[in-house]
Amino acid sequence: MELVAKARAGNRRALARLITLVEAGDAQAQTALAALYPYTGHAHIVGVTGAPGTGKSTLVTQLALHWRSLGRTVAVLAVDPTSPFSGGAILGDRIRMQSLGGDSGCYIRSMASRGSLGGLSRATGDAVKVLDAAGFDIVIVETVGAGQAEVEIAREAHSVVVVEVPGMGDDIQAIKAGILEIADVFVVNKADREGVERTVRQLQMMLHLGSGEHRDGWEPPIVQTVSNTGKNIAEAAAAVERHFEHLKNNNLLELRERERIEREWKMIMRESLLRQLLQRLEPQQYEQLLNQMAERQLDPYAAAKQAIETVLELS
Amino acid sequence: MERPIRVLVAKPGLDGHDRGAKVIARALRDAGMEVIYTGLQQTPQMIVEAALQEDVDCIGLSILSGAHMTLLPKITTMLRENDGADILVVAGGIISDEDALTLRNEHGIAGIFGPGSSTHAIIDFIREHVQRSSVEG
Numbered sequence: 001m002e003l004v005a006k007a008r009a010g011n012r013r014a015l016a017r018l019i020t021l022v023e024a025g026d027a028q029a030q031t032a033l034a035a036l037y038p039y040t041g042h043a044h045i046v047g048v049t050g051a052p053g054t055g056k057s058t059l060v061t062q063l064a065l066h067w068r069s070l071g072r073t074v075a076v077l078a079v080d081p082t083s084p085f086s087g088g089a090i091l092g093d094r095i096r097m098q099s100l101g102g103d104s105g106c107y108i109r110s111m112a113s114r115g116s117l118g119g120l121s122r123a124t125g126d127a128v129k130v131l132d133a134a135g136f137d138i139v140i141v142e143t144v145g146a147g148q149a150e151v152e153i154a155r156e157a158h159s160v161v162v163v164e165v166p167g168m169g170d171d172i173q174a175i176k177a178g179i180l181e182i183a184d185v186f187v188v189n190k191a192d193r194e195g196v197e198r199t200v201r202q203l204q205m206m207l208h209l210g211s212g213e214h215r216d217g218w219e220p221p222i223v224q225t226v227s228n229t230g231k232n233i234a235e236a237a238a239a240v241e242r243h244f245e246h247l248k249n250n251n252l253l254e255l256r257e258r259e260r261i262e263r264e265w266k267m268i269m270r271e272s273l274l275r276q277l278l279q280r281l282e283p284q285q286y287e288q289l290l291n292q293m294a295e296r297q298l299d300p301y302a303a304a305k306q307a308i309e310t311v312l313e314l315s
Numbered sequence: 316m317e318r319p320i321r322v323l324v325a326k327p328g329l330d331g332h333d334r335g336a337k338v339i340a341r342a343l344r345d346a347g348m349e350v351i352y353t354g355l356q357q358t359p360q361m362i363v364e365a366a367l368q369e370d371v372d373c374i375g376l377s378i379l380s381g382a383h384m385t386l387l388p389k390i391t392t393m394l395r396e397n398d399g400a401d402i403l404v405v406a407g408g409i410i411s412d413e414d415a416l417t418l419r420n421e422h423g424i425a426g427i428f429g430p431g432s433s434t435h436a437i438i439d440f441i442r443e444h445v446q447r448s449s450v451e452g
Binding site for chain 1: 352364369
């Protein structure tokens with residue numbers, strides 16, 4: 001596919017087009033992904049997540065500048081939410097990323113979540129593949145402002161940075177399940193504010209309250225940063241790199257990749273099967289089953305069983 | 316599924332009045348478009364780079380500083396030079412009728428919307444004029 005060759009040769013317009021294409025998710029997208037796939041698997045994929053207003057975009061900018069200064073190429077995918085009512089979105093992460101402009105070794109792309117609820121969009125994983133195949137050393141994925149349960153990023157990224165700020169919630173927040181569990185590196189941003197020691201202490205407590213066994217044998221470091229001024233950005237970047245080395249040195253990277261690929265494969269099969277099933281179901285029967293459920297004559301499990309059995313008998 | 320129209324909303328030049336741009340961004344969002352908002356004090360280079368990276372269908376420029384005859388043609392020229400001539404460019408702000416005519420006829424600014432323009436008119440104009448180029452193009 002010509003676009004793929006162009007994008008790999010450094011043509012930014014072709015790269016941008018490819019991302020639009022995989023975002024659309026149609027048959028063309030599949031052709032493009034097939035052409036890209038052999039070139040993927042080289043980039044370090046770094047996720048950055050945290051509540052709205054914790055300074056994710058500024059941190060991402062500083063990390064990207066840092067890595068650029070070391071000569072590494074960086075792509076940023078910044079996800080913002082889609083309106084559940086209009087389907088539109090305001091994608092505003094670029095506002096904080098102005099200092100990354102005018103650099104051919106850096107590419108920024110905003111994505112709308114388009115109805116996905118896990119903090120990413122459905123096509124984020126495919127967009128990452130495009131950037132990986134285009135040869136970027138590091139791909140940073142910034143999630144939508146996350147609450148407690150937007151943990152999808154842990155499945156897409158090699159290293160996840162969870163951004164906290166002083167003064168959010170008590171110590172019970174810190175032992176709840178969810179977003180704090182997926183951190184490979186904690187960044188306590190806005191560390192020039194009051195209450196930073198307390199936040200760090202709560203995170204330490206959470207880390208040491210467990211069984212003592214950390215996931216993957218890695219204890220997430222806690223780095224205090226002030227993204228506005230660039231304070232401790234090098235330390236945060238180094239922590240992320242150390243995590244990646246840890247994965248590589250312990251054969252965990254391969255394992256994570258295999259798990260990710262398996263999950264992706266199953267998801268694609270699930271969606272494809274559903275599509276084919278719905279195509280083969282007679283419209284009248286579809287309506288009839290729907291009506292029976294609405295009138296409480298049939299429960300959804302029984303209706304699903306009937307639909308599947310009808311289609312399997314026909315085929 | 317039809318993909319949403321992507322629009323870059325930017326303020327070129329040095330004036331700091333971004334209320335109009337924000338109202339437009341919000342209206343486009345509510346019309347189902349994906350709006351990339353880049354904020355104040357954008358140079359033509361920054362705007363063109365962002366538009367190309369984001370693969371937008373349309374650029375909406377808000378300018379109230381009076382520098383439109385310098386900045387807007389620079390943007391459309393740079394777009395042409397960088398293989399982005401297919402991107403629809405519209406502008407809003409304080410632009411005289413005479414300047415508007417020149418910008419439209421000579422500099423590739425497709426639509427110009429002065430004070431009092433309804434957001435509906437802008438939304439309709441964008442929907443009608445974006446080239447939903449096949450992605451291959």
